[in-house]
Amino acid sequence: xxxxTQPDIHITVSEGASLExxxxxxxxxxxYLFWYVQSxxxxxxxxxxxxxxxxxxxxxxxxxxxxxxxxxxxxLRKPSVHWSDAAEYxxxxxxxxxxxPTFGRGTSLIVHP
Amino acid sequence: xxGITQSPKYLFRKExxxxxLSCEQNLNHxxxxxxxxxxxxxxxxxxxxxxxxxxxxxxxxxxxSVSREKKESFPLTVTSAQKNPTAFYLCASIRRWGDQPQHxxxxxxxSIL
Numbered sequence: 001x002x003x004x005t006q007p008d009i010h011i012t013v014s015e016g017a018s019l020e021x022x023x024x025x026x027x028x029x030x031x032y033l034f035w036y037v038q039s040x041x042x043x044x045x046x047x048x049x050x051x052x053x054x055x056x057x058x059x060x061x062x063x064x065x066x067x068x069x070x071x072x073x074x075x076l077r078k079p080s081v082h083w084s085d086a087a088e089y090x091x092x093x094x095x096x097x098x099x100x101p102t103f104g105r106g107t108s109l110i111v112h113p
Numbered sequence: 114x115x116g117i118t119q120s121p122k123y124l125f126r127k128e129x130x131x132x133x134l135s136c137e138q139n140l141n142h143x144x145x146x147x148x149x150x151x152x153x154x155x156x157x158x159x160x161x162x163x164x165x166x167x168x169x170x171x172x173x174x175x176x177x178s179v180s181r182e183k184k185e186s187f188p189l190t191v192t193s194a195q196k197n198p199t200a201f202y203l204c205a206s207i208r209r210w211g212d213q214p215q216h217x218x219x220x221x222x223x224s225i226l
Contacts (some may be wrong), residue, residue: 001222009153010150029194034214043217044156049212090155094214099144100171101215105155 002027002093005103013081013110021076023091032094033074033102035065037087044090050074061085081084086111115140119204119220124223126191126198134189134221136204142216143209145187149173150201150220156176159202162187163210199225 003026013019025031036044039107048059055067065076074091088108096099117138126132136145144163148156157195158171176195181187187206191198201222205215 032213036217041122041201041220041222043119044205044215045217046214049214052188098214099210099215100161103156105153110217 001101002031002095004090004091004093004102004104006089006107008107010108010110012110012112015083016080019076019078019085019109021089021091021109023074023076023104025073025074025091025093027095029095030069032101033065033067033075034092034094035059035063035076035091036092037061037065038090038106039087040103047076047089052104066094081109081111083111083113085109117204117206117216119202119218119221121221122219123219125226126223127226129193131190131192132198132223134204134223135190135192136187136218138185138204138206138216139188140206140208140216141184142206143184144207145181146176146205146215147171147179147187147189148203150203156203159189162169173208184209198223 005024034049035047038044047063048057050057050067088106090106091104092101115156146161147159160179162168178190184194204218
């Protein structure tokens, strides 16, 4: 069975600082990996996805993520955080053919001015 | 623009009542999902439907029921058997089974009076 771990419940950064949110997954084959962002009281918006190919994936809003098979990780990064990035971030793992993704518990990002 | 509409945004239920949450999509997507979101627990799958007139239980289906009579609609009923229904409920869809990634509605927050 597939699983996702987001080790950090909360992350606090200063505006303009760099950001890295951690995601570790467990899946037997090559996974489909996703990062979503959720603002309070809203649905989830897809930031980026990895299916295959280049292990460094670019997404919206200046985010990127790197797939590292040897570490079973798919960490999300942003070089300079803006106050509007404060939100909940979810990592998810899925598989092709039978699409029932598994979500991590989320990481809450707090941005200090 | 196409999307997923969840209504109402906020819903209140008295003890012992059944309530129905609406999810409508105009994306012409085949598959639809219902998730429950509680603080710190990520998204948990309640039910999903691959095609019209078909649906399957997810991880936490007890106390919930669904129907899929039309492609664009996937209502969720929270029955009185659900002992702790207070949560944020999210509906999602994908174009066809096995497709990636999911599109999400903006959610319904259900509270018990």
